[in-house]
Every structure is written in C-alpha cells, then in structure tokens.
Amino acid sequence: MKARARRGITLIELVVALGIVVVLFAAVVFGVGALTGAKAKESSAELAGTIRSLYDSAALSGKTCRLVFELPGKGAEDDEVKYHAECAKAGVTAGANREDEQREADKKDKKRKSDESDTRFRSLSGDNNGPNLQELMAREKNRVEESAKFSTFSSEDIVERSLPSGVEVEVWTSKLKTPVKSGVAYLYFFPQGFTERAQIYVRQGKNVWTITVSPLTGKTVIHADALELPRT
Numbered sequence: 001m002k003a004r005a006r007r008g009i010t011l012i013e014l015v016v017a018l019g020i021v022v023v024l025f026a027a028v029v030f031g032v033g034a035l036t037g038a039k040a041k042e043s044s045a046e047l048a049g050t051i052r053s054l055y056d057s058a059a060l061s062g063k064t065c066r067l068v069f070e071l072p073g074k075g076a077e078d079d080e081v082k083y084h085a086e087c088a089k090a091g092v093t094a095g096a097n098r099e100d101e102q103r104e105a106d107k108k109d110k111k112r113k114s115d116e117s118d119t120r121f122r123s124l125s126g127d128n129n130g131p132n133l134q135e136l137m138a139r140e141k142n143r144v145e146e147s148a149k150f151s152t153f154s155s156e157d158i159v160e161r162s163l164p165s166g167v168e169v170e171v172w173t174s175k176l177k178t179p180v181k182s183g184v185a186y187l188y189f190f191p192q193g194f195t196e197r198a199q200i201y202v203r204q205g206k207n208v209w210t211i212t213v214s215p216l217t218g219k220t221v222i223h224a225d226a227l228e229l230p231r232t
Contacts, residue, residue, distance in 0.1 A: 037207025039164040041224075044202045044209040046161065047083070048220040051187070051195075051211070053157040054085050055218030058189035064088045065153060065189045069171050073182025081169045084160035086150040163202075170201040172229060174215070179229075187213070194218070201226060 051067065058065040065087040072079050154160065163169065171185035172178070174197040189195045198213040208226040213219075 037204040037209070040167050040202045040204035040207055040209055043163045043167050044211055044222050047200065047202065048211050048222055050083070050085070050158055050161070051213060051220050052218055053155070055189050055195055057085075057153070057155065057158065058087070058191055058195075059193040059218075061087070062191040063090060064191060066150065067187040067189075069169060069180070069185040069187075071169055071171070071180060071182050071185060074168075079165055081163040081167060082161065083169075085153045085158045087153040088150050166204055168203040170203070171198070172200070173198045189218070197230070199227060199229065 054065050054067055057063075065085060068084055068086055070082040072081065152160075170179040170181050171187065172180070173185075173187060179199075179201065187196060187198050187200075194215050195213060195218050197215040198211075200211040200213070202209045202211065210223045210225060210227040212221045212223065212227065
C-alpha cells in the first residue's frame with residue numbers, strides 16, 4: 001500500500017494556533033507591564049500634568065480650585081482610583097481639619113435653608129415692611145458662603161479620569177499627618193499663585209512613583225521611588 005499523503009494544516013487549526021499565540025503574547029505583555037509598573041508611570045505623568053494645569057487655572061481665574069481624589073482602598077469592589085477638579089466662585093481658604101471643614105459646611109447649608117424658609121414665610125404672611133438688619137446680614141452671609149461653594153470644573157487639559165485597575169494612589173499634603181489611602185482627599189490651589197505642599201504616591205505592585213508638588217510654583221517632579229514624608 002502506498003503511504004498516506006501528508007495532510008496540510010486546516011484553516012481551523014491555523015486560527016486556533018493564532019489564537020493561542022495572541023493569548024500568550026497578551027499574558028506576557030501584561031506580566032511585563034506589572035513588573036515594570038508601566039501603567040503607574042503613565043498615570044503619574046498624566047496626574048502631574050493635571051496638577052500643573054489646575055495650578056495655572058486657579059492663578060489666572062482668581063478662584064480657589066481643588067483636585068478631588070476618590071480612593072477606594074484595598075479590597076474595594078471598584079478598585080479604580082478617580083480624580084476630578086472643582087473650583088469655587090471666588091478665592092477661599094482651606095480649613096486645617098478637613099473633616100471639621102465638611103461638618104461646618106453642612107451646618108451652614110442647613111442654616112441657609114432655614115433662613116430662606118423663614119423669609120418666604122414672612123412674605124406669605126403679609127409682612128412687607130422690608131428686610132431688617134438681621135435679615136440683611138443673613139443675606140450677605142449667604143452670599144459669601146455661596147461664593148465659597150465648589151462645583152465641578154473641566155477644561156481641555158483638565159478632565160475627570162479613572163486610573164487603570166491595579167494602580168493605587170496615596171495623597172499627602174502639608175495639612176495631613178499621614179497620607180490618605182482611602183476615601184476622599186483634596187489638593188487645593190489658590191488664586192494668589194500657590195498651592196499646598198504635597199506628595200502623591202502612585203503604586204502598581206512593588207513599583208512606586210512619587211509626585212512632589214512645590215507650593216510656591218506648582219511645579220511637579222516625578223520620582224521613581226517612594227519618598228519619605230517631609231519633616232515638619
């Protein structure tokens with residue numbers, strides 16, 4: 001009997017082989033990226049650019065702005081770090097204690113709503129004698145508080161971002177004793193042309209990049225290491 005002729009590779013076998021090669025190649029690329037921290041390095045560069053742009057925006061607009069970090073922390077279902085910019089209607093200061101600042105803001109908002117409700121009641125009840133001194137002072141206070149409220153800000157260079165999965169961020173500013181690793185963290189920018197002294201750590205696996213922010217110039221420098229916190 002004649003030897004059976006050699007069978008060539010079918011199209012299906014070729015497609016399967018190519019699919020395996022693609023999967024193996026993707027796994028290798030992902031592994032190399034994790035080892036080198038490529039995503040964290042790229043995220044550090046984007047974040048540093050956003051910081052510089054927001055510094056310029058606050059200085060030119062005469063408004064106080066802040067970069068808001070949403071840090072999920074380890075073990076969270078949604079492990080993506082997000083950040084966006086906010087600006088107030090005018091120049092305001094940042095409180096030394098951020099938790100107290102938030103509680104005080106909530107109290108002021110409740111007081112404002114109560115004053116507005118009282119004013120409407122007086123109007124409906126037929127008391128048209130005009131506002132008294134206390135009401136005028138309350139209105140002025142409300143106007144000042146309204147100008148201090150922050151609202152979302154974006155521009156061509158400043159947009160809301162979500163960092164790649166696996167990239168973690170820690171935020172330290174001069175008003176914090178230790179870096180914030182989960183929850184919400186703020187970095188403020190003021191219209192006079194300065195910001196808070198800050199160090200932002202961007203991690204991927206064992207790789208860490210530290211972004212340092214100069215308070216007087218807004219200059220950012222990316223260090224391929226986890227820098228120690230400045231001594232105060």
